[in-house]
Every structure is written in structure tokens, then in C-alpha cells.
Amino acid sequence: MGAGGLCQRLPDWIATMRRVASEHPGTGACTVATAMELWAWTFDHVRRERSEVNAADVHGESVPLTEALGWLLSSRAFVLEMAQGPYARGTGDAMDAALGDVCHAHVVRACGEVARICAELVFGARRHPAWDTDGDACYHAHDLDVFEEYVPGLASTARAYSDVIEADGSHPDKAGPCVRFDGVEEFVRLRSKLDGCLAGGHIARIRAAAALGGPR
Secondary structure (H helix, E strand, O other): OOHHHHHHHHHHHHHHHHHHHHHOHHHOHHHHHHHHHHHHHHHHHHHHHHHHOOOOOOHHHHHHHHHHHHHHHHHHHHHHHHHHOHHHHOOOOHHHHHHHHHHHHHHHHHHHHHHHHHHHHHHHOOOOOOHHHHHHHOEEHHHHHHHHOOOOOHHHHHHHHOOEEOOOOOOOOOOOOOOOOOOOHHHHHHHHHHHHHOOOHHHHHHHHHHHHOOOO
């Protein structure tokens, strides 16, 4: 199955994971769905960026994307197995419940890796801003002093939440202004959503370890 066929199937896979999540939330199916959305966005972004610079398909991007897809497919298979087995029938068997927790723990581990890989591809390919080349994008103290007359409190707020270059040219001690999210706002939204979807995974891992009698 080529990249085109894979991208055509992803929406159906995501929809299936959402349905499973509504019936069996303890499997982590919803987390898999969100991770698939993040991966799909990253795949399109990388392919678009490569097309714009007329670059060939290189291992530097394809290998980590394939690795992340492997995490996703293993999680999807595990979730589907749980949704169709004794766990789904709610027999109350302790081992079935433990396997449900194992599934959830695996999903959280896998999707956490997907998030890391995607973030490295999206942000790792961007040049980090520097003070000598990107300082114009920062607030400048003299501008804030003017704006303060019209918006009281703006100067202190700007210093608390963004980079400010002071009147003497000084600035915070770091490599450069913080990275901006222009063009990748959707990725940031999806990544934040996925981080929230990891809720409950650590608890599931502890329960599974206790049920199986292993270290936590």
C-alpha cells in the first residue's frame, strides 16, 4: 500500500477508533485516533515542505515517519483485538481487565512516541530564531512605553508572556526569541490535544503491573 492509499484509509481508521472509544474508553482508542490525526498532518506537512524545495524523498524524514506509523498500527491492532475479545463482552474476568489496562498503557507509550517523532520533524527542520536576525519580531521597550498609555498593563504582560528587547538592547539570556508557530498552529493544537489524551495511561500501567504481579 502506497502513501496515497494509506492516506485514503486513515480517515476510516480514525473514525473506527472514535467509535471503539465511545464503547470501550479504557482501551485508549481515542488516543490512537488523535495520534493518527497528528501523524497525518505531519506527513502532509513534510511532503508539502519537500515539494516546495524540490527535494527528493530522503531517509531523514521517511524513516521516522515510518517508525511512528509502526507505533500507530500496533496500537490500532491491539485496540481492535480488545474491542472484539472477552474484554469487550465485560465478563468481569480479572485477567481481561488487566489486558485492557495493558492495551491502554501500550497505546499511551506508543502515541507518546508518535508525538515526539512528529514534533522533531515539524520543529526540528525549522531554523531557531536568533537575536541578531529575528529581533524585529520582538516587542521593543520604547514601543511598549507608548502603547502603555493606551493599554495599561501591556508592558508587564508582554514581558511575562513574550520576548522584549529593552532600551539598552538587552534581552533574556537564551539562544534567541522563542520559536513562533506561524504555519503550524494546527499541529500545535493537535499536539496539545494528544497530550491531554494520554490521561489515564500511567494509572492503567500501574494497575496492569499490580495485576500481573510485576514491578511498577
